[in-house]
Amino acid sequence: MAGGKLSPRQKMIGMMYLVLTALLAMNVSKDILNAFVTVNDGLEKTKNNFRDKNEDQYAAFQASYSENQAKVGPFYNKAMEVKKLADEIVNYIDQIKVEIIAGVEPSIPKEKIIGKDEFGSDTILNLMNVRVKDNYIVPTNILVGSEPANPKTGKYSALELKSKLEGFRDKLITYLPAESAIANSLQETFKFGEKRNASGVVENWPSYNFYGVPTAATVTLLTKIQTDIRNAESDLVKYLYASVDAASYKFNVLESAVISPSNYIIQGDTFRAEVFLAAFDSTKNPQVFLGEEYDSTNATVTGDTIGVEVQQGKGFIKIPARAEGDFTYEGVIKYKAPSGEINNYPFNVAYKVAKPSTTISATKMNVFYLGVDNPVDISAPGVAKDQITASISNGSISKSPEGWVVKPGKVGTANVSVTAEVDGKRQNMGSMEFRVKKIPTPIAEVSGKNSGAVPKNKLAATAGIIANMENFEFDVRVVVSSYDFVYVQANGLSKTISVTGPRFDDQVKNVLRAIAPGSRVTFENIKVKMPDGELRTLSPVVIKAI
Structure with a gap:
């Protein structure tokens, strides 16, 4: 150094x-x-x-x-x-x-x-x-x-x-x-x-x-x-x-949860569900919001909102069913993360509302009539009506604003088969057999009667013969196509006047105006054409003028 x-x-x-x-x-x-x-x-x-x-x-x-x-x-x-x-x-x-x-x-x-x-x-x-x-x-x-x-x-x-x-x-x-x-x-x-x-x-x-x-x-x-x-x-x-x-959440409650797309299962289908443990904190309530739509940009719900009650970590949705149809709502759960940040978890709710209904069938009255529209109501429990399809073995079946309409083709029987779309697949919902019958023969009436006494002036004012579908619930109008008018002349001999159509022609009207009280007139060989095209002969009508 x-x-x-x-x-x-x-x-x-x-x-x-x-x-x-x-x-x-x-x-x-x-x-x-x-x-x-x-x-x-x-x-x-x-x-x-x-x-x-x-x-x-x-x-x-x-x-x-x-x-x-x-x-x-x-x-x-x-x-x-x-x-x-x-x-x-x-x-x-x-x-x-x-x-x-x-x-x-x-x-x-x-x-x-x-x-x-x-x-x-x-x-x-x-x-x-x-x-x-x-x-x-x-x-x-x-x-x-x-x-x-x-x-x-x-x-x-x-x-x-x-x-x-x-x-x-x-x-x-x-x-x-x-x-x-x-x-x-x-x-x-x-x-x-x-x-x-x-x-x-x-x-x-x-x-x-x-x-x-x-x-x-x-x-x-x-x-x-x-x-x-x-x-x-x-x-x-x-x-x-x-x-x-x-970053893990802390929970104090574990509960088993089962979520199924549907709780109503048709025979032949398969019940499906997700089974898992749901964890939540019963001491810490999240914020739950429900409305018409979810705005992901602002993490809020828009439109009409629905209050959601939250107790012990769970939200309870209650929506009154005031109208029938399909309903969809969107919502969000806001939950504070361990870091203090508020995390947003969107969800949606979809459900159907149907009117209360039941199906009651009179087993002896399962009848379709030829020549008229037979209204039919078809439903399947748990399935929306727009998901139902029907077919018939005799005649035709089609949808109408009120339900379905059946038009049978011939007398005998008809099987109506129903299928429905369930979870994206067509399912057979069953079938039912109906009897197919002719419409009952109507009753001919003159002045509102099919026989008996009628005041002369009322009889003379009557326009013609009516074919009355008495006690038949279908809206069916049957018109008389022809008839024979029989009366006794002054010489004691009977005379027949043949008329086409239901109305009284001039000859019939003149006779009815001229007959003496106590005289009898007969309307016979009355022909009508039924809705199915069949020609039928109605019972004679015998009227006494008084």
């Missing part, structure tokens, strides 16, 4: 060396250096404690990962990367310690300096067993080199260590939210900027920490860095493990 211009730090180190020599003479150096041994032992214990706690955390992580790889996997993989990085750099620093101790204790083989402890982990020879604790040349040459202002590079150099530590820090920060407490702590712990020494001279990180520093202090500082690494590893792994459930 006598030749050349020395830097202030080199001058200070030289002075400290002289002081150290003096202290050695006073038997003080041993106690000071042994103090580093004590500090290093404490740091080693702390480092190992972190290592053991981290292993417990990894074991818990592994157990959770085994149970649910999809959920835990992303966080578990990051934790394994943190472990790999931490182990690599801790082992790297152990190798630096080996190089330093081997340099000051050449008589000790390197394989004796590092070995496995009782737990199978690598451990470094205790500083107490290093005799040359005050040697600063070896650690300085390994970590910094001869030029403190321009530290050496390469294997085991302080610059290489700094680069690895920066990479470790930066990688861990990528797993953290920006400006989080752990990220800020990492930035502060692994800060490698220039510093002023005791003399006020600005020095780079390698020189400030390792240039001219005795072996005991250097090893202790390296152990301290290892402890910082294990501490950072612990913080990251705990954070990642907590993140697995950080």
